[in-house]
Amino acid sequence: MTVKISALPSATTPAGTELVPVVQGGVTSQTTVDAIALKSKTLAELNTQVSDATLIDTGDSRLSDSRAPTAHALGGSLHSADTLANLNTKVSDATLARTDATQTFTGAQQTGVTTLTYGATIAIDASLNNAFQVTLTAAGILGNPSNAVQGMSWTVEAIQGGAGLFALTFGTNYVGPAVTEPLDTSADTTGQIRVLTCYAHSATKISVVDMGEAV
Numbered sequence: 001m002t003v004k005i006s007a008l009p010s011a012t013t014p015a016g017t018e019l020v021p022v023v024q025g026g027v028t029s030q031t032t033v034d035a036i037a038l039k040s041k042t043l044a045e046l047n048t049q050v051s052d053a054t055l056i057d058t059g060d061s062r063l064s065d066s067r068a069p070t071a072h073a074l075g076g077s078l079h080s081a082d083t084l085a086n087l088n089t090k091v092s093d094a095t096l097a098r099t100d101a102t103q104t105f106t107g108a109q110q111t112g113v114t115t116l117t118y119g120a121t122i123a124i125d126a127s128l129n130n131a132f133q134v135t136l137t138a139a140g141i142l143g144n145p146s147n148a149v150q151g152m153s154w155t156v157e158a159i160q161g162g163a164g165l166f167a168l169t170f171g172t173n174y175v176g177p178a179v180t181e182p183l184d185t186s187a188d189t190t191g192q193i194r195v196l197t198c199y200a201h202s203a204t205k206i207s208v209v210d211m212g213e214a215v
Helices: 033-040 043-049 084-090
Strands: 019-024 027-032 131-136 140-142 153-160 168-170 193-202 205-213
Touching (some): 027 033
Antiparallel strands (some): 019 027
């Protein structure tokens, strides 16, 4: 008896193991609903279902539970043929700068110089650099540094600008001879540089030493 598909009763949600007929190369064969659904999945859907955690690197393009994973070489035109282990050996801790170990540097460590903006009170953020400079265009106060932490040190170049003869004094957090015996920059000539060294005993106690006239 011939029955049209439209005359068959409606199926419930498929479990995936149900058999359905397919025609392959002119031969009617059987397959499962799951197999057909897999072929219809989009790449995005497959990527969601098959995460990296479920993959095994077998050393080639095949994935098989029966194959033991092999070392994966970084080959190709853009990579040298080194395994990850070899790369780890080449890039050792000894060649990397660390914050939690004592290290010996064989090259100069350069921070550059941060220029401070002149004002009646000259603002300085100690976390930005270890070397600062400011050009005095009038008498000014070197302000209490922000973000100072115990153990930090830095230098400040005070450069006489304009006609020169501008005095520089210090904020309330500075201590030392340069503060108790006010720094006399008022006699410095235009372009003259005076170097100051600062050391933070705490966030609010900064020693400052006048290293004298650089030029």
